[in-house]
Amino acid sequence: MDGRLRDRDIMQRAPASRRTLCASRLLEGRGRRTASGLAFAACLVLAPGAWAQPAGPRIGYVYPAGGRQGAACQIKVGGQFLDGVTSVYVSGAGVRARVIEHVKPITQQQFNMLREKLGELQAKRTAASNTKSAGGSAGTPASTNATWTAEDEKTVAEIRKKIATFVRRPQSPGIVETAVLEVTMAPDAELGERELRLGTPAGLSNPLVFCVGQLPECREPEPRSSDESRGGQPFRFAREAPTRADEAEVSVTLPAVLNGQIMPGDVDRYRFPARKGQQLVAAASARELIPYLADAVPGWFQAALTLYDAKGREVAFADDYRFHPDPVLHCEVPNDGEYVLEIRDAIYRGREDFVYRVAVGELPFVTSIFPLGGQAGAPCSVEVSGWNLPLAKLTEDAGGRGPGVYPVAVRSEKQVSNRLPFAVDELPDCLEKEPNNQPEHAQPLVPPVIVNGRLDRPGDCDVFYFKGRAGERFSAEVSARRLGSPLDSALRLTDASGRQLAFNDDHEDKGAGLQTHYADSWLGATLPTNGLYYLHLSEAQRKGGAEYAYRLRLSPPRPDFELRVVPSTINARAGATVPLTVYALRKDGFADEIALALRGAPRGFALSGGRVPAGQDQVRLTLTVPPAPLREPVSLRLEGRARIEGREVLRPGVPAEDMMQAFAYRHLVPVHDLMVAVTGRARFAPPLRVLGAQPVRIPSGGTARVRIGAPAGGAANRFHLELNEPPEGIAMESEGADIVLRSDAAKLKPGLQGNLIVTVFAERNLAAGARRPANNRRAAVGTLPAIPFEIVER
16 A cells, blocks of 8 residues: 555445544545636627526436436436526436426515514404404494405415525535426336436536436335434534434335435434345445535435334444445345334434435345456456346457447346446456466466456465566556456566565546556566566465456557546537637556547537647647527547557547545546536626737746737726636736736746637726615626637747
8 A cells, every 4th residue: 555545445345433533634625726817908709698507407416316217207306506497408318397386485575574474364364253253243343344365375385385495504504405207208218327417598508417227216205304314414423423313214125225314313214024034235335426515524325225024133233345335235034024224324323415226135246256357349248246136247248349348137036236347458358367376387377468367366476477678668467446347456576586676555536537546557567687577466465265356458559548538517608708628548658749629510619729638648628619699518539649659649639527525635526528508798808818829928937918809889898807826837928909918937847838718807996875775786797709829938
C-alpha cells in the first residue's frame, strides 16, 4: 500500500459501527472560485427578458427507483427549481412517463396569509353553527346570520393541503420540491438501469437512476415525517438503535423487490415465509441509485441488512459486499417458518434521498467469473461461480466485438442474474500456471500478452519473467478491481539479481467514477540492460481465494486516452454560448494534443476552443447553441481525435456528472447521454466577438491586447467582462474597447496552453422611487466563445 490512505478509503474500510468516528474529519471541504474583472463599455441590443434566467432544475432522488416490466407505477421525484415541470425523459426504449403533480412548499409569507384566511373561515363556520343552533330567527343580527357552504368546506381543505407543504426550516433545499410521475414500462422493455430527467421551461434536470426489473415490486408504507422533515430531513444520529417493536412489519411474498426510504433512526422490516434449505439472496441497491451525497459521510447511504427468524434471533447480517458499499446477504434457510429482513442505515442516519431497492428470493447471483476477459475475435469458456446458478460454465463469444468491457449474466429459467464485467482486448492472452510463487518457478511470458490468473489463496504471489533489451520500454497493468474482482494488487519489477526497478500499489483511474479506492496497479519502466526481468504480482493485504482473479497486461507502452464531458445536461437560451469541461484520461504515457469535435450535431451547434493541449488532462471550452429554441432536447456526441504512433485514433467523449462526496472529494460518474435543451430567446443579438488572431499569445510576465467587437447602433449600456475560473496567474484589465490579458511569470511558464472563458455581465440603472434609492442591477447575460491562449517567452 502507499501508506497514505485517503479519508474516504478509511471510511469505506472501517466497520459500520466505527464509521461515525471518521465523520468529523471530512466536514471542512470547501469549493474555490477565482475571477478577475473589468468595466467594459459597449453597444449591445439586449433581448427582452434577458435580465433574469431561472436556475436549472435539479433532482436529488427518485422513489421508488424502479418498476417491473409490463407494469405501471407512480413515483415521486424530489428536487429543486421544478416550476412548470411538464416533461419526463427516460433513456432507452420501452418506458413512458408523464407528470401528474408538482408540489412546492409555500413560503413563510404565504403560510401566514393562509393561516389568517383559515382563521377567518373557522370563525365563519363557528358563526354559522351558532346561527343554526339559534334556529335562524328573525331577531338574529345579520352579522351573525352566517351560512357554511360546500364551497367554504372545499376552500378549507385546499388551504390545509397547502399549509401541509410548509417547511419551517428546510435543511436540504435540493429536495424540497416533489414531482409525482406515472411511469409505464412495456413488457419487452430492456432490463437494467435507465436515466431519468425532468423537463421544465428552464430546461432539463440532471439524470438519476431508474431501474426496469422483472420481479414483483413492493414498497413500504409512506415514511413518517414531521413538518420539519418534509423537504429534506437533516441527518441525525439515533441515540440508540430502535427496538423491534418500533417499526411495523410489511408482509411480502418472495421473490420480490422491496422499495423504501430511510428516515433518521428508521428501520424497515419485511416478513415472509421460507423453507429449509433455500439459498436466500438479498441484494441491496442504495449507493448504486445515488452514487454520492455531497453532505453525507461517508458520502452515500450505507445500507445494512439483517435477517431474523420468527423468534427474533439474528440469522445473517451484511453491511457491504466485498468492496461494494451496497450489501448482499446470502443465507441457507435453517428451518421452515417465517423470517424478517431488516434494512437500515449502518449508523442510523436518514433522509428522503436514502432510497433503496432490495431484490430478495432464491435468485441467481454471480459472485465471480474466470477468466475476467478474452481476446477479440475468439470464443472464451468462462467459469461461473455464485448462488442458485443453473450452470458452472458459459461461452462468451467475442467474435463480433471490438476491444471494450461487456456485461456477463446468467439466466435461470425466467430470471436474469446480476451482471459482471468481461474485458475484451486485441492482445493475445494466456492462463497463469502454478506453481509460480518464486522467481525460480516463474512463468515465462513473451510480450505483448495478457495473463488471466488469480491469487487463489491468502499470501499467494504470482511471478513471471520475460527477456528484455537495454532501452526497451515496458508497461505492466493489472485489471481486477475494475472488473469486479476483490483483488487489491501490488506490482513489482525486478532484474535477475532481485534488484527492484519499479513498484506500484494503487494507480488512480479517474474513469472509474464509482470507485473510491483505486486498487489496480500500473507501472512503466525503461529496461537498463539486456537480460531477464521478473514481474511479481501480489495482494496488498495478503488476501486470496478463487474470486481473486486478475488480468495482467505486459507489453510495450500502448498510448491511448479516454474522454469525459461535464456536465451531462446543458441548458441554454437560444443563441447562447455555455462553458463545458472535457477531461482527458491519458494512458501509458500518451501526452499529445487531442482535437475535439461534435459528431452528427444538428445545425447551429458549434464548439469553440476544441482541443486538449499536449501534456494537459483537461480543458474548458464553449458550446454555442442554435439561434432558435428547440422543441425537444437533443443528445449530442463529442469525440476526440489524435495521432498515436502514426495512426489516427478516435475516442468518444463520455458524458459524466461531476459529483462531490462527503464535502470534499470529486468523482466523474459516467452517464449515457449528453443532453442539451435550448429554450427561450437569445440574450443579446448580435453577440460580442473576439477579433484578431487566435490563439492569443501572452508573454510570460507580460500582456496581450485583445480587441472585442460589438454591434454598432445598439443602446448604450454598461457591461462587464469577467474571466470565469481562469488559470492561476492570468488576470484581465480594460483599455477602451480592448481587453488586456496579463500573466504572472512566477505562476505561469512558457508553453502553457488552454482556453479563457469570459462571462458577460450587464448593468442597468434603476431609478429612485418613493421607497428606494437609485441603484444598479447587474446580471450575467452570456458567455463569449472560448478564447484559446498560449504563454510564450517574453
